[in-house]
Amino acid sequence: MSTRQKLDKYTKLIQNYFLNNYKKTLTTAVNHLKYPYITPGCEQYLGSLWDWDSLWTNVGLKQLLLELGDHKIIESAFANESGSILNFLDFTDTRSGWIPINIQRKFLPQVPENIFERNMHKPVIAQHAAFLTKYNNGDISWLTQKKDYFYRLQLFINCYINHYKHECGLYFWQNDSGVGVDNDPCSYDRPPRSCGSILLNCFMYKELEAIVYLLRTAKLNEVAENYEIEKNNLKKAIQEYCWDERDGFYYSVDLNLMPRDYQGQHHRGYLRDYPCLIQRIGVWSGFMAMWAGLATKEQATRMVKEHYHNEKTFKAPYGVRTLSKMEKMYSIRASRNPSCWLGPIWGISNYMVFRGLINYGFTREAKELAEKTICLFGEDIEKTGAVHEYYQPGNGEPLCNKGFLNWNLLALNISAWYEERESVIEF
Numbered sequence: 001m002s003t004r005q006k007l008d009k010y011t012k013l014i015q016n017y018f019l020n021n022y023k024k025t026l027t028t029a030v031n032h033l034k035y036p037y038i039t040p041g042c043e044q045y046l047g048s049l050w051d052w053d054s055l056w057t058n059v060g061l062k063q064l065l066l067e068l069g070d071h072k073i074i075e076s077a078f079a080n081e082s083g084s085i086l087n088f089l090d091f092t093d094t095r096s097g098w099i100p101i102n103i104q105r106k107f108l109p110q111v112p113e114n115i116f117e118r119n120m121h122k123p124v125i126a127q128h129a130a131f132l133t134k135y136n137n138g139d140i141s142w143l144t145q146k147k148d149y150f151y152r153l154q155l156f157i158n159c160y161i162n163h164y165k166h167e168c169g170l171y172f173w174q175n176d177s178g179v180g181v182d183n184d185p186c187s188y189d190r191p192p193r194s195c196g197s198i199l200l201n202c203f204m205y206k207e208l209e210a211i212v213y214l215l216r217t218a219k220l221n222e223v224a225e226n227y228e229i230e231k232n233n234l235k236k237a238i239q240e241y242c243w244d245e246r247d248g249f250y251y252s253v254d255l256n257l258m259p260r261d262y263q264g265q266h267h268r269g270y271l272r273d274y275p276c277l278i279q280r281i282g283v284w285s286g287f288m289a290m291w292a293g294l295a296t297k298e299q300a301t302r303m304v305k306e307h308y309h310n311e312k313t314f315k316a317p318y319g320v321r322t323l324s325k326m327e328k329m330y331s332i333r334a335s336r337n338p339s340c341w342l343g344p345i346w347g348i349s350n351y352m353v354f355r356g357l358i359n360y361g362f363t364r365e366a367k368e369l370a371e372k373t374i375c376l377f378g379e380d381i382e383k384t385g386a387v388h389e390y391y392q393p394g395n396g397e398p399l400c401n402k403g404f405l406n407w408n409l410l411a412l413n414i415s416a417w418y419e420e421r422e423s424v425i426e427f
Contacts, residue, residue: 010377040405059409096116101120130210196252300362317393
């Protein structure tokens with residue numbers, strides 16, 4: 001069988017698998033979750049509403065619905081798509097803008113007492129709203145005409161600006177809980193507020209871009225200008241502090257430095273004039289600077305040449321390792337809570353690197369990564385009848401959580417682009 005025939009076979013397997021299973025991600029309103037919503041669609045996360053999971057599952061779901069072409073199903077699914085956002089906005093703390101990371105259907109979420117010592121919803125909810133609005137022909141009424149939800153969305157953005165931003169202009173995790181990439185060494189088991197995560201800051205940049213789009217769509221142009229300034233300032237901070245000219249890569253930064261007034265008592269002769277230290281740990285999320293459009297063309301070229309193509313670090317037969325193989329922490333041992341991001345291949349990381357390659361015109365590399373991802377999921381479905389949460393980089397064998405749908409649906413978007421069909425793109 002030729003490579004082309006194999007890819008065609010796996011593409012059809014993937015399409016049929018998700019077509020037969022996508023309804024598992026669509027959940028009806030229940031208990032305190034007043035709106036239908038999107039869930040990861042597997043037993044391990046049964047019925048829960050998660051922050052970035054609902055966004056990326058939705059992007060893949062949109063591709064499936066596009067290919068399905070049934071307008072009644074498309075219209076019906078919008079209740080789940082918009083409900084994923086509205087349910088979270090229902091539980092916004094209107095004093096601070098704090099939103100929980102996930103909502104479980106059996107337990108009513110509570111605002112913690114030590115609210116600003118906890119992480120909140122990752123900055124992707126405005127992106128999710130902008131994505132739906134864009135694909136709804138710019139109609140934002142689903143958000144602006146329900147209660148004060150649009151106001152709450154702005155409160156959420158302001159909460160990040162007011163309580164999650166360091167003096168250098170970068171945003172930080174409050175702790176290592178619920179950061180998405182569970183055991184990223186840059187944040188895992190580190191002191192509170194010490195990690196200026198490149199993943200978080202790339203998400204925040206796109207979040208600010210999304211809120212500007214939504215405000216302008218709602219004809220609130222003067223308000224949008226304030227967030228436009230914040231977005232531009234963040235871009236400068238990321239490029240200044242996260243780009244490493246020596247390695248040609250974007251990194252997270254260490255913010256765990258003593259206060260300047262403390263330092264001044266001991267080192268008056270040369271006070272520290274830098275606000276953070278770069279964390280030279282090779283994590284896949286460095287490529288997110290290409291996904292977010294933050295890297296310069298020259299920087300992106302170095303990242304692709306020196307890191308994407310490097311088999312000693314990220315490049316693997318089935319995609320991009322989530323941690324460089326050269327790092328001492330590298331491990332592909334299966335685990336839950338935390339899930340393992342110390343090297344295994346994940347569908348979401350493959351997808352985001354893939355989109356970054358397309359953004360900067362690296363079509364040959366994007367096709368290569370698309371082929372690897374199609375084979376990853378196609379072989380899994382062929383062997384086990386399902387897809388999994390993450391995989392071994394070298395042979396594509398599944399490691400954990402059979403039946404994990406979630407952002408694995410993005411394989412549909414990848415294969416559509418690869419076959420030059422219409423491909424749904426996130427905001």
